[in-house]
Amino acid sequence: MSITRHRHSSLRSYVMFVFLRLTLRPLLALWPLTAAGMSILPRLDAKITEKAPMPRGVVHEWVTLGGRRTELSMPAGPSRGGTDTAILYLHGGAFIVAGIGTHRAITGKLARGTGLPVFALEYRQLPGVGVGTSVADALDAYRELLTERGFRRIVLAGDSAGGFLCGKVIELATGAGLPSPTAWIGYSPWLDLDAGSNPDRSSRADSYLPIRKMRRLVPLLERGPVALAGARSIVDVDPLVFPPTILITAEAELLEPDAITLAERLMTADVEVQLHSYAWQVHAFPMLLDQPQSREAIRLTAEFATAAVRAAEVADGRDEQAG
Structure with a gap:
């Protein structure tokens, strides 16, 4: 396993860490997890989606994927990627907030960095549905890319709650009769729904995630319909x-x-894995901040995905020759 610790940070990172610690953290701690409180957030994201600027060097198109609205981001000009490979991006936001508008910058940067089309899925969230339904939407989108849209290889990418959805797609793909993803990019992934109840977990050093609020959120994720x-x-x-x-x-x-x-578990199983840990950064910082460490993280992940796709293409070519 390769764990790389990035100790140096920028002045902007320090300022943002302190700012969010003093502002967003207490706001999240107080925000009511009621139907009324949660229903405000999707409306805010709809406004952001309308006004969020389109990244330069990227073209966008609205499509439907797995029955859900999806924004397709593609590099402007000739594509450097294969026509049979795509990225499925699953956004974070604690299964309550955020969406296409808040994540348009990072999906555009991944499209530019990899030369691949990026599908950003607007999956269903609280307060209307629980996490099982969000997982079902993600798996349906993954299935459609492979079975109806002609893609042979899918790179999964996601931040925070979207990281959990990526992990569930990886877990459930084989049982659904689907090939495994080609690679996975996880930005601050939320991997354990019960992390807030783990006595070994603490949010004392976290920039803005309060562990007590996560603890209160988890029971709400149990609602259906899936x-x-x-x-x-x-x-x-x-x-x-x-x-x-x-x-x-x-x-x-x-x-x-x-x-x-x-x-560590992936390393023990001889699965290729890298983990990059950045000092003085905030949760899901590649999505939130445009600063040197964010740009470096996006570059590293784009290069990793590109290498994984090339290795898969070579392996596919060998299998075809052997057949």
């Missing part, structure tokens, strides 16, 4: 079903210990 199948912790999933994996975390954030544990 029940959650399989593991509640991605760490418990058979490591042999995982593709080449790269994980990006903020040092000492609430969710980092599970990412380290998963990376």
Whole structure:
């Protein structure tokens, strides 16, 4: 396993860490997890989606994927990627907030960095549905890319709650009769739904995630209409079903210990894995901040995905020749 610790940070990172610690953290601690409180957030994201700028060098198109609205981001000009490979991006936001608008910058950067089309799925969330339904939407989108849209290889990418959805797609793909993903990019992935109840977990050093709020959120995730199948912790999933994996975390954030544990399990199973831990960064910082460490993390993940796709193409070519 390769764990790389990035100790140096920028002044902007320090300022943002302190700012979110003093503002967003107490706001999240006080925000009511009621139907009214949660229903405000999707409306805010709809406004953001309308006004969020389109990244330069990327073209966008609205499509439907797995029955859900999806934004397709593609590099402008000639594509450097194969026409049979795509990225499925599953956004974070604690299964309550965020969506296409809040994540348009990072999906555009991944499209530019890899030369691949990026499908950003607007999956269903609280307060209307629980996490099992979010997983079902993600798996349906993954299935459609492979069975109806002509893609042979899919790179999964996601941050925070989207990281959990990526892990569930990896876990459930084989049982659904689908090939495994080609690679997985996880930015501060939420890997264990019960992390907030783990006595070894703490949010004291986290920039803005309060562990007590996570503890209160989890029971709400149980609502249907689709029940959650399989593991509640991605760490418990058979490591042999995982593709080449790269994980990006903020040092000492609430969710980092599970990412380290998963990376260790993958290493023991001889699965290719990298983990990059960045000091003085905030949860899901590649998505939130445009600063040197974010750009480096996106570059590293784009290069990792590109290498994994090339290796899969070579392996496919050998299999075809042998056949």
